[in-house]
Amino acid sequence: MKRYHLIVLTFLFVQIAIAQPTLTESGDFLNEEENTPVLTESGKPLYPDQSTAAVATPLDSPYNRHLMANRRTLPYEHIREADVMWEKRIWRVIDTRERMNQYFAWPTRPLAQIILDHVKNGNLTAYDAIDDQFKHPMTKEDIQADLFGVDTFPIYDPDTYEMRMTIVPREFNPEDVVRYRLKEVWFFDEESSRMHVRILGIAPMIEKEIGETGQTFEVPMFWIHYPSARKVLGHEMAFNAFNQTDHRSWEDMFESRYFASTVIKAANVHDQRIQDYCNGVNALLEAEKIEEGIFNFEHDLWTY
Numbered sequence: 001m002k003r004y005h006l007i008v009l010t011f012l013f014v015q016i017a018i019a020q021p022t023l024t025e026s027g028d029f030l031n032e033e034e035n036t037p038v039l040t041e042s043g044k045p046l047y048p049d050q051s052t053a054a055v056a057t058p059l060d061s062p063y064n065r066h067l068m069a070n071r072r073t074l075p076y077e078h079i080r081e082a083d084v085m086w087e088k089r090i091w092r093v094i095d096t097r098e099r100m101n102q103y104f105a106w107p108t109r110p111l112a113q114i115i116l117d118h119v120k121n122g123n124l125t126a127y128d129a130i131d132d133q134f135k136h137p138m139t140k141e142d143i144q145a146d147l148f149g150v151d152t153f154p155i156y157d158p159d160t161y162e163m164r165m166t167i168v169p170r171e172f173n174p175e176d177v178v179r180y181r182l183k184e185v186w187f188f189d190e191e192s193s194r195m196h197v198r199i200l201g202i203a204p205m206i207e208k209e210i211g212e213t214g215q216t217f218e219v220p221m222f223w224i225h226y227p228s229a230r231k232v233l234g235h236e237m238a239f240n241a242f243n244q245t246d247h248r249s250w251e252d253m254f255e256s257r258y259f260a261s262t263v264i265k266a267a268n269v270h271d272q273r274i275q276d277y278c279n280g281v282n283a284l285l286e287a288e289k290i291e292e293g294i295f296n297f298e299h300d301l302w303t304y
Contacts, residue, residue, distance in 0.1 A: 068247050073234035076198070079189060087187040088294060091132075091265035091273075093205075094180040100260040103201050103253075104180065106239040110249060112177035112204045114236050115224060119143065129220035132183050132201055138222055144169055147206065147221050173244035179205040182261065186294050188301070195298045199226045199254055203280055224260070226254070 098102040104111050118124040120140055128136035138146075154163045183201040188194070205221035210217050233250035240248045253259065264287070265273040278286045 046200075051126065065247075068237050068249060070080075071234060071249065073231045073251055079187075079196070080191065083189050083191040084187050085190050085270075087185060087266040089183070089185050089278060090263055090290065090294075092182040092184065092261040093263045093264050094182065094259050096178050096180075098260050100258075103241065104259075105175070105178070105241040109237070110174040110177070111180070111238075112174040113172075114233075114250070115202070115204065115229075116143075116172060116174075118229075118232050119224075121221075124224055124229055125223060126222035129203060129222055131205070132220075132223055134201065134223060134225050144221065147208070176206050177204045177221070179218065181205055181264075183223075188298065197257075202226050202229070263290050266290045 039255040084094050094101055094104065096102065115124065119126045125201075126138045126143060127134045128138050128142075130136060150169055152165050155166045157164055182199055183203075184193065184197055184199045186197050189196055201223045203223045205218050206221050207216045209215070209217045210219070230251050233254070234252075236250050238248050238250050238253050240246050248258075262284075264275070274286050
């Protein structure tokens with residue numbers, strides 16, 4: 001019996017040795033039956049020669065992250081105009097320096113950089129900030145000329161021994177965007193007996209020199225039509241400080257209204273902002289009054 005067991009173990013060891021890949025002169029493991037390197041599912045050698053083969057980018061995670069790339073953005077439910085019995089338009093400002101809004105300025109991928117990248121790639125359309133009606137589309141050249149400008153540098157030409165002026169476009173710095181402006185509409189739907197809020201536009205704000213006085217003012221870079229941008233923002237990850245495995249997109253953050261903001265304007269006959277008729281503490285009180293008015297309108301519709 002012992003001799004039989006010894007024969008079986010010897011046979012198994014021989015089979016294992018035959019099945020093991022061998023090393024080539026270059027360092028790749030070979031399959032002896034096919035005389036080819038052992039490949040992974042992607043078609044690359046299992047153990048490439050580090051001295052000659054290009055090293056793949058290491059995965060910055062213990063697992064593959066693909067949920068954000070494959071997620072679908074659910075469309076808004078259809079609203080009939082005849083069912084809207086009340087509506088109010090509000091303009092807000094989001095300050096990234098507030099603690100709750102710090103993820104807007106996430107250095108790895110700030111929202112301003114996301115928006116500008118997709119504008120350059122043609123995935124989003126930027127509209128001129130001359131108004132917030134989304135009537136004047138801007139080209140990439142318009143954005144560069146109107147917002148960032150160019151710098152002129154003298155460069156020495158070693159061939160002609162002369163100084164010539166070179167025009168270089170200024171690079172965009174996402175840290176310059178510390179505030180965002182939102183345009184939204186609140187409305188009550190009779191069919192569902194619900195108060196809805198829909199964001200209509202997003203505008204990054206930058207400091208820009210206006211006129212020849214040298215004074216700078218905070219102005220919108222451009223407007224982005226948010227309903228058209230929901231699909232793009234749905235594939236861009238926002239930083240979640242509480243749980244990094246909980247993949248939250250920018251569309252999730254806006255739809256769940258996970259941000260702190262201040263009302264700067266409500267629709268009025270003179271098209272005035274709050275700062276045009278209130279200052280200091282009175283402006284903050286007026287902003288709270290507008291928000292409280294929306295809450296009270298819905299509350300007063302019901303009888304308890």
